[in-house]
Amino acid sequence: MKGRRVFILRLDHRPKRDKRATTHLFLAARALGADGGFYSGEKDEKIQKSVEKVTEAWGGDFKVSYVTDWKRKIMEWKAEGGEVVHLTMYGLPLQHVIGRIRSIQGDLLVVVGGPKVSGSVYKLADWNVSVTSQPHSEISALALFLHELFEGRELSISFKDARIIIVPQKRGKKVLRLDLQGRE
Amino acid sequence: MKGRRVFILRLDHRPKRDKRATTHLFLAARALGADGGFYSGEKDEKIQKSVEKVTEAWGGDFKVSYVTDWKRKIMEWKAEGGEVVHLTMYGLPLQHVIGRIRSIQGDLLVVVGGPKVSGSVYKLADWNVSVTSQPHSEISALALFLHELFEGRELSISFKDARIIIVPQKRGKKVLRLDLQGRE
Numbered sequence: 001m002k003g004r005r006v007f008i009l010r011l012d013h014r015p016k017r018d019k020r021a022t023t024h025l026f027l028a029a030r031a032l033g034a035d036g037g038f039y040s041g042e043k044d045e046k047i048q049k050s051v052e053k054v055t056e057a058w059g060g061d062f063k064v065s066y067v068t069d070w071k072r073k074i075m076e077w078k079a080e081g082g083e084v085v086h087l088t089m090y091g092l093p094l095q096h097v098i099g100r101i102r103s104i105q106g107d108l109l110v111v112v113g114g115p116k117v118s119g120s121v122y123k124l125a126d127w128n129v130s131v132t133s134q135p136h137s138e139i140s141a142l143a144l145f146l147h148e149l150f151e152g153r154e155l156s157i158s159f160k161d162a163r164i165i166i167v168p169q170k171r172g173k174k175v176l177r178l179d180l181q182g183r184e
Numbered sequence: 185m186k187g188r189r190v191f192i193l194r195l196d197h198r199p200k201r202d203k204r205a206t207t208h209l210f211l212a213a214r215a216l217g218a219d220g221g222f223y224s225g226e227k228d229e230k231i232q233k234s235v236e237k238v239t240e241a242w243g244g245d246f247k248v249s250y251v252t253d254w255k256r257k258i259m260e261w262k263a264e265g266g267e268v269v270h271l272t273m274y275g276l277p278l279q280h281v282i283g284r285i286r287s288i289q290g291d292l293l294v295v296v297g298g299p300k301v302s303g304s305v306y307k308l309a310d311w312n313v314s315v316t317s318q319p320h321s322e323i324s325a326l327a328l329f330l331h332e333l334f335e336g337r338e339l340s341i342s343f344k345d346a347r348i349i350i351v352p353q354k355r356g357k358k359v360l361r362l363d364l365q366g367r368e
Contacts, residue, residue: 165317
């Protein structure tokens with residue numbers, strides 16, 4: 001599906017308030033084709049473990065790691081030829097800029113702010129992108145961004161080394177559980 | 185944009201655990217073109233108030249109300265000619281069924297489960313739809329469902345009677361605040 005890689009950087013994580021939101025953000029990123037995630041703010045091993053457990057069971061190699069200095073992470077990303085997309089309700093409409101963002105060759109770092117994003121994020125980002133200019137959720141914004149970036153192909157990803165595979169059903173649940181050797 | 189109306193029914197809300205997730209779910213529903221929301225589980229006026237405050241400031245008429253009996257709500261919906269879509273990781277892939285769901289004339293009730301969805305939801309739903317068969321978030325699942333249902337037109341909705349309007353910017357923030365009479 002890609003040569004270019006896509007990572008998420010979640011700013012200003014606060015374990016108490018954000019535990020579920022940040023975990024869900026990263027699970028959405030993984031399910032929708034991103035390659036991995038970073039977060040700044042307070043270190044929270046539970047987040048990393050929750051995501052790791054999902055990756056172990058459901059496949060792929062999506063991982064989350066902590067960064068102490070988000071500004072440095074962004075600067076390094078750009079220094080290595082990557083580009084930085086900041087999702088913000090104040091930015092340019094997704095539907096107007098996604099064509100140009102799709103054509104970027106370098107790796108993408110998608111920055112998702114906390115409630116009080118420093119003004120310097122807007123300046124450091126190559127792209128400030130809004131998914132509607134309405135208040136909603138960083139999870140829905142990221143989902144629509146990735147969906148548009150990958151043009152819907154992310155809906156059909158097969159995750160390698162999955163131990164749990166769902167077989168889609170009109171009604172009810174069908175789940176395959178594979179043992180470590182990949183036999184059912 | 186529509187004749188058909190789209191409402192969200194969030195099952196089994198628990199205020200302690202779900203406060204932010206349910207609020208964000210409804211805010212995403214509103215921002216992405218749904219007409220209103222219902223929830224079951226524990227009554228939680230904070231949810232309704234949070235969403236009301238957003239609607240008052242940002243426009244439109246999206247409202248959330250509590251239902252004591254979700255099963256009855258679903259039965260009534262169907263009795264009145266509406267159809268019911270249940271978002272579940274076990275259902276049929278979004279990309280395979282969305283064309284047929286788009287062509288439904290009746291109102292749609294989009295059911296979003298709690299962690300332990302009763303088996304009867306699968307039976308009552310006209311459509312069990314998966315947005316990937318991977319674990320992620322009800323917020324990302326709903327966002328992609330609405331985006332595909334409305335074919336991207338929801339990204340450009342103008343909300344009527346908005347007091348706050350964002351003017352998209354390449355960098356920084358531009359916000360118009362209107363007084364009650366709609367003058368700047």
